[in-house]
Amino acid sequence: MNASLDGRVALVTGAGRGIGRGIALGLAQSGARVGLLARTGHEIDDACAEIHDAGGTAVALAADVSDPEQTRIAVQRLVDEFGHVELLVNNAAVVWPLGPTRDVDPAAVAAAIAINVIGPMTLARRVLPGMLAAGWGRIVNVSAAIAARPGMLAGLNTYAASKGALEAHTLNLAAELEGTGVTANVYRPGTVDTSMQAYIRDQPREQIGAPLHDRFTAMLRSGALITPRASADRMRSPRRAGFGRDLGRQRRRSRAITTDDQPLPTARPAERQRLHARPGALSVRVETARELGGRDALQR
Numbered sequence: 001m002n003a004s005l006d007g008r009v010a011l012v013t014g015a016g017r018g019i020g021r022g023i024a025l026g027l028a029q030s031g032a033r034v035g036l037l038a039r040t041g042h043e044i045d046d047a048c049a050e051i052h053d054a055g056g057t058a059v060a061l062a063a064d065v066s067d068p069e070q071t072r073i074a075v076q077r078l079v080d081e082f083g084h085v086e087l088l089v090n091n092a093a094v095v096w097p098l099g100p101t102r103d104v105d106p107a108a109v110a111a112a113i114a115i116n117v118i119g120p121m122t123l124a125r126r127v128l129p130g131m132l133a134a135g136w137g138r139i140v141n142v143s144a145a146i147a148a149r150p151g152m153l154a155g156l157n158t159y160a161a162s163k164g165a166l167e168a169h170t171l172n173l174a175a176e177l178e179g180t181g182v183t184a185n186v187y188r189p190g191t192v193d194t195s196m197q198a199y200i201r202d203q204p205r206e207q208i209g210a211p212l213h214d215r216f217t218a219m220l221r222s223g224a225l226i227t228p229r230a231s232a233d234r235m236r237s238p239r240r241a242g243f244g245r246d247l248g249r250q251r252r253r254s255r256a257i258t259t260d261d262q263p264l265p266t267a268r269p270a271e272r273q274r275l276h277a278r279p280g281a282l283s284v285r286v287e288t289a290r291e292l293g294g295r296d297a298l299q300r
């Protein structure tokens with residue numbers, strides 16, 4: 001077992017399946033003690049069993065990230081079992097409601113924002129006191145390429161708005177945490193073969209719009225989707241989210257990390273030097289797959 005995260009306490013939301021499950025399994029393999037949070041009990045129980053079978057430590061925390069009382073109880077249980085949370089991965093999200101904005105149910109929009117934006121903000125607030133007291137912590141918010149190019153896919157209006165808000169929150173939080181030993185990062189996982197993608201393909205084409213439906217169907221057919229574990233492993237590499245080998249160092253800078261070539265709108269490469277040059281400017285480094293030359297960050 002890679003000892004780089006030995007004994008660290010991690011909380012991963014949306015850990016029952018897809019990318020979040022891959023992240024949770026990977027963190028456990030690296031020695032972290034992991035709290036797996038999602039609503040579907042049997043999925044997080046199954047992921048926990050997989051971790052236990054591999055000799056790792058994990059606890060299943062059934063909760064809805066949009067319910068503050070449920071997340072309070074879940075975090076308290078994790079703290080009681082393992083100690084204060086040192087790594088938080090806000091991965092849980094929904095892609096609905098889909099289709100033309102004129103047709104979407106406002107209640108569904110509010111529910112999606114509560115899951116994709118308010119949930120991660122609430123969880124950050126719950127774990128920050130412990131991280132700040134310890135002078136070390138890692139928060140990674142899982143976003144999507146659509147935050148960089150909000151107009152890239154019509155029919156995903158709520159999702160685009162939610163990921164844009166999540167990234168703005170993360171960048172502002174990173175600025176707030178500068179110099180504390182706690183970092184906040186964004187991770188855009190690329191196009192990944194999960195139930196979120198299947199959900200879009202399963203919707204009636206005429207209801208969500210042909211271009212959106214055709215795009216996601218074509219992505220599957222063309223073999224463009226990567227596996228959840230491949231995306232999860234990229235996120236955990238030391239040069240990306242600040243997890244891993246260099247754990248002992250207190251990174252003062254947060255990074256906006258992508259597996260694609262889409263920089264964050266707030267810190268395009270052209271702006272980067274200017275941002276870094278100005279004292280007190282937001283220290284966000286954009287690292288794209290192109291800059292990495294297609295190599296895994298671990299190989300650099």
Ligand SMILES: NC(=O)c1ccc[n+]([C@@H]2O[C@H](COP(=O)([O-])OP(=O)(O)OC[C@H]3O[C@@H](n4cnc5c(N)ncnc54)[C@H](OP(=O)(O)O)[C@@H]3O)[C@@H](O)[C@H]2O)c1
Pocket residue numbers: 013014015016017018019020037038039040041043063064065066090091092093094115142143144145188189190191192193194195196197228
């Ligand atoms: N797949 C892609 O191509 C892709 C691309 C870009 C970004 N992303 C992002 O990657 C992340 C993971 O996506 P995925 O594709 O792995 O999705 P997924 O397969 O649909 O899994 C989503 C996970 O989030 C959990 N979840 C959803 N709503 C929740 C809630 N209210 N409370 C607690 N947990 C909740 C789900 O469990 P329950 O339903 O049991 O709660 C599940 O474990 C998301 O942030 C997504 O936006 C995905």
